[in-house]
Amino acid sequence: MALEPFHIHVSEEILDDLKNRLHRVRWPDQPHNTGWDRGTERSYLQSLVSYWKDQYDWRAQEAKLNRFSQFRTRIDEIDIHFVYERGKGPNPLPLILTHGWPDSYLRYEKIIPLLTDPVSYGGRAEDAFDVIVPSVPGFGFSSRPARPGINNSRVSDIWVKLMTEELGYEKFAAAGGDIGSGVTRYLAANHPELLYGIHxxxxxxxxxxxxxxxxxxxxxxxxxxxxxxxxxxxxEGGYMSIQSTRPQTLAYGLSDSPVGLASWILEKLRAWSDCNGDLRQRFTEDELLTHIMIYWVTNTVGSAAEMYYENAHTLPPLGYITVPTALALFKADILPPPREWATRHLNVTRWTSMPRGGHFTAMEEPELMAEDIRAFFRTFRTIRPAQFHG
Known part of the structure; x- marks a missing residue:
């Protein structure tokens, strides 16, 4: 299908069902004085669920999300949802941003205006980007794949069709983290001629x-x-083991219980962010619940977990990446790579050690992230064609 404008509107039936489930939670016990060391802490989760039931306003969040220009298009039998915001500058560089798990396209919500309209945030008009933020197949408002085989490499091929065939770009930039890092690296490995660089x-x-x-x-x-x-x-890898081996078994419980889903996601947001053990240092309650809601209202927690299975079982090997690569490593992220290993496997031309921030980079430190993206891709603006279709 051609590009179709997309507007988020969750039915009242789904919201009423959620409210009923939140009022009928059967809480498990938690041993005394154990905190978060055995998983999501019960008193914290009970407090958040209370806010979810009584104060959280999905319709207000929905309206906020609908301020972005969004579209859907069908590629390889999958409906792909994406944000598409045009840059405010003389010759914006097209940039596709790919999210990971357990986040969604909302990973980049805060950074989109910084990249599309740099002047309004203390930057230069010449650094503007056309920003494309798709929902990975099986996540959020993209459809759930009906057949197996959708891994990082396959998604990279879908992104090429989105950028070149649907949006008309001849060449573009790409960036990502978590699963999005894998997709971006396969973009560079499979289609180097289409990319200026990867971040x-x-x-x-x-x-x-x-x-x-x-x-x-x-x-x-x-x-x-x-x-x-x-x-x-x-x-920390228990989640990865089960999602890589038995995602279907996990999906039944997480698709049926909003509190179970919240627990599954919150534990990772806390463990992987630069929050010193306190989620409130990095995220508001509304931010946390909106991320959880994206999975709940679309019923995609199971299909998102399937990506782990596919990447563990069907992903082809990845060779040396020749495309110029920037690595921005945030201080509290998990398992930063050895620099010498990275330079042996990627054409690393920029290496930045960020002073703060964790795994959810653009959510936690959007200004640092935006500035590093601008700085890296500034080099390529002098060698690109003057105009793109976009």
């Missing part, structure tokens, strides 16, 4: 390095990474 905030868990049997060939930095990654996966 990443992580490069995922480096399994080849973590599982290297012979440590003698590793540098000291790589050995430290191997030890840290092994410990992190053992302590």
């Amino acid at each position: 990443l905030t992580d490069i995922g868990i480096i399994r080849a390095l973590m599982n290297a049997a012979d440590e003698s060939g590793l540098s000291e930095e790589e050995r430290r990474y191997q030890q840290a990654a092994t410990a992190w996966v053992a302590q």
Whole structure:
């Protein structure tokens, strides 16, 4: 189908059903004095659910989200939802931003105006971008794939069709984190001729390095990474193990219980953000609940988990990436990569150590993120064609 304008409007039936479920929660016990060390802390979750029931206003959040220009189009039998905001500048650079899990396209909500309208935020008109933020298939308002096989590589191919065939760009920039980092790297590996450069905030868990049997060939930095990654996966990787092996089993409970879904997402937002153990330092209650609501109202927690299964079972190997690459590593993010490993596998031309911020980079530190994206892609503006269709 051609591009169709998209407007979020969740039915009253879905909202009424949610309200009923929130009033009928069966709470589990929690051992005394255990806090968050065994998972989502009950008293915190009960407080948030109380706010969800009595004060949270989805319609107000829905109206806020609908201020963005949004569209849907059908590519490879999947309906792709995306935000498309045009840049306010003499020759905006097209930029596609790919989110991860357990976030959604809302990962980039705060950064979109900083990139499209830099002058209003202390920047230069020459740094403006046309910003495209799709929902990954199976996430949010993109449709749930009916067939298996949608992994990072397949999504990168869909993004190429979106950017070139649907939006008419000849060449573009790309950025992402978490799953979005994987999709962006496959974009660069599979379609280097279409990309100016890629901007990443992580490069995922480096399994080849973590599982290297012979440590003698590793540098000291790589050995430290191997030890840290092994410990992190053992302590924090339970979610990844089940989503990579039995996502369907998990989906029944999380699709049926909004409180279960909230618990699953909140625990990761707390563990992976730069919040010092207090979610309120980084996110308002409305922000947290709107992220949870995107999964609930679209019933996509199961299909989102399927991406882990597909990436574990169907993803082709990734070779050296020749496309110019920027890495912006935020201080409290999980498992920062060894620099020498990164430079052996990617054409790293910019390396930035951010002073603060965690895994949810553009949500936590949008100004730092926007400035680094502007600085990296500034180089490529002098070598691009004067006009794009957009």
